[in-house]
Amino acid sequence: MTFSNAKFSDAVLAWFDHAGRKHLPWQQAVTPYRVWVSEIMLQQTQVSTVLPYFQRFMASFPTLADLARAPIDEVLHHWTGLGYYARGRNLHKAAQLSCERYAGALPDTLDALMALPGIGRSTAGAILALGFGQRAVILDGNVKRVLARHQALAGDPAKAAVSKAFWALANALTPTQRCADYTQAMMDLGATLCTRSKPACSRCPVQTSCMAYAQGEPTRYPEKQRKQAVPTREAILMIHRQHDQVWMQQRPSTGIWGGLWSFPEWPADAELPEQAEPLPAFMHVFSHFRLHIRPVLFSSRAVLGVSDANGRWVTLSDLPALGFPAPIYSLLQRLGARQEVC
DNA sequence: AACTCGGGGTG
């Protein structure tokens, strides 16, 4: 480690001691399991969004063994509304693999952690540093932003060559001593001071050595390529209702809304039957397309035009045991409010 | 290397 690298981590650690976050739920009663669950939930998801999900998840699955033996549908129910549902499936699968391979504990090496589904290089580093107290390196959105600005690193970090440079820099700056605190400090720095817009440079512990600050335009970094406008698709959802039940299907485990329960789709270009009663349509936005959802209510006795594969009748009391995409769960609640399901 | 995967917060 060079003198300047040690100076960087020392300044970051000194700042952490008086300004870092120390009261987040996963910072209390720290275990590798709790750190792991929090890191998975926090992938591409902000802290404030995760907080209630983490608390509910830990109350239901307090240990890795509890998670491993829980039904997948119950795990996915705890993910309802959180998004990126493959994270929930991978978490469950990795818990079972850990029970089989490592006697109910998480492994404590980078390679073994990365071999588990849902754990990549950065999450493995976070588990080792925060959960096991090892010297390990992370590179999440916060760290990328801090490093890009401090070193005025040009290029889109999504590009492989640029990413390699970011990892090398992150590794060079990560100290051997107090690695857990440094790891938390870098995330805190990115989340609270070195924010995407309006960074609080006046309070930054490494402002004097920050190249982007010296250049006068810190928000220029990190560079990102612009995304093109997303297309809009249409989905007609058939809500077959019989008394207090609706007919639902579990989606395939891969692809959009994998493993979650939804209503059967009616081909967007086909004509609707006479007895179809349209409900208010609404828009659901994904990162890569917009979905115009047109719910249609069928009160007929027969389930029309859908195969019964992966399907079942669902009542209100079934909801806690199943996973749903946010717009479908919202639709179910609206149906319940109309006392059509409940 | 490019693409796929959600939902919510923010300006």
Next chain:
DNA sequence: CACCCAGAGTT
């Protein structure tokens, strides 16, 4: 509306 957030898996 655009952007992005404690990224990883698939192709």
